[in-house]
Amino acid sequence: MVKQLDLLVWTGESTIHIPCALSKVEIDCLKHCRELKPGAEGVAGDIVEFGCFMGGSTVLLNEQLQDGESHYTYDLFKWQDWMKGPYGGTKYQPGDNFCDEFHRNTDWQCNRLYATTGRIQNSTSSQGQVKLIFVDAFKEVSTAIHGIRNWFSHLEPGGVVIDQDFYWEPMQYTYCHLFYYRLREYLKPIVRADSMLTMRVIKEIPHEFAKEITTTDTTMQELSACYEYWTK
Ligand SMILES: C[S@@+](CC[C@H](N)C(=O)[O-])C[C@H]1O[C@@H](n2cnc3c(N)ncnc32)[C@H](O)[C@@H]1O
Numbered sequence: 001m002v003k004q005l006d007l008l009v010w011t012g013e014s015t016i017h018i019p020c021a022l023s024k025v026e027i028d029c030l031k032h033c034r035e036l037k038p039g040a041e042g043v044a045g046d047i048v049e050f051g052c053f054m055g056g057s058t059v060l061l062n063e064q065l066q067d068g069e070s071h072y073t074y075d076l077f078k079w080q081d082w083m084k085g086p087y088g089g090t091k092y093q094p095g096d097n098f099c100d101e102f103h104r105n106t107d108w109q110c111n112r113l114y115a116t117t118g119r120i121q122n123s124t125s126s127q128g129q130v131k132l133i134f135v136d137a138f139k140e141v142s143t144a145i146h147g148i149r150n151w152f153s154h155l156e157p158g159g160v161v162i163d164q165d166f167y168w169e170p171m172q173y174t175y176c177h178l179f180y181y182r183l184r185e186y187l188k189p190i191v192r193a194d195s196m197l198t199m200r201v202i203k204e205i206p207h208e209f210a211k212e213i214t215t216t217d218t219t220m221q222e223l224s225a226c227y228e229y230w231t232k
Pocket residue numbers: 019020021022050051052053054055056057058074075076077078118119120121136137138139143
């Protein structure tokens with residue numbers, strides 16, 4: 001299944017269509033669900049977004065920024081064949097850069113938005129405290145490991161992690177199930193909407209703990225417990 005949806009946003013003069021890889025339920029949840037808005041609970045900090053594509057999730061998340069906060073987004077901005085689905089057209093060829101279109105879709109309305117082009121595995125975190133991490137690019141285990149090791153210990157208690165791929169196609173990205181299971185003392189699942197899972201940060205994640213995240217030391221016993229945890 002490929003999600004195909006345009007996010008329609010009114011610029012004040014015209015409507016623009018942002019090709020978006022979120023479902024309608026996921027968009028509604030990002031727009032309206034209070035549990036996904038840590039600022040509404042008084043939690044302050046930056047927003048970190050992994051995988052922004054054409055900016056659909058970006059414009060929705062950026063509305064949560066408050067004074068003094070910044071929004072950091074990371075993407076390859078490199079066209080791949082599967083993107084024809086959500087994009088609904090063939091304007092780009094594999095390998096083309098679509099960063100300009102991302103900026104056209106977002107710059108007119110987003111505040112303090114800083115986009116980094118390239119592999120997340122090669123990026124470094126520069127922020128202080130973070131109130132929200134949106135995950136839509138942990139498509140390889142190395143990306144997830146790098147993202148968790150370098151950003152998750154910046155999360156403020158009361159903040160949220162929104163993983164857009166958590167229930168996407170059973171058996172895909174299952175390393176994330178293991179990682180969040182290992183982080184269960186710090187991250188509590190609170191809202192599910194289609195393939196998106198939101199977790200509340202209930203305790204600061206120690207940097208020492210986050211930097212040990214790996215898949216190589218698991219056991220059958222731990223995998224069974226992890227399965228129980230997510231299916232109970
Ligand atoms: C499903 S799309 C994101 C959809 C977007 N959140 C939206 O609202 O439409 C996944 C994005 O992750 C990016 N991506 C995947 N792996 C990446 C990596 N290792 N580093 C940087 N970006 C990556 C892709 O370029 C793609 O734009």
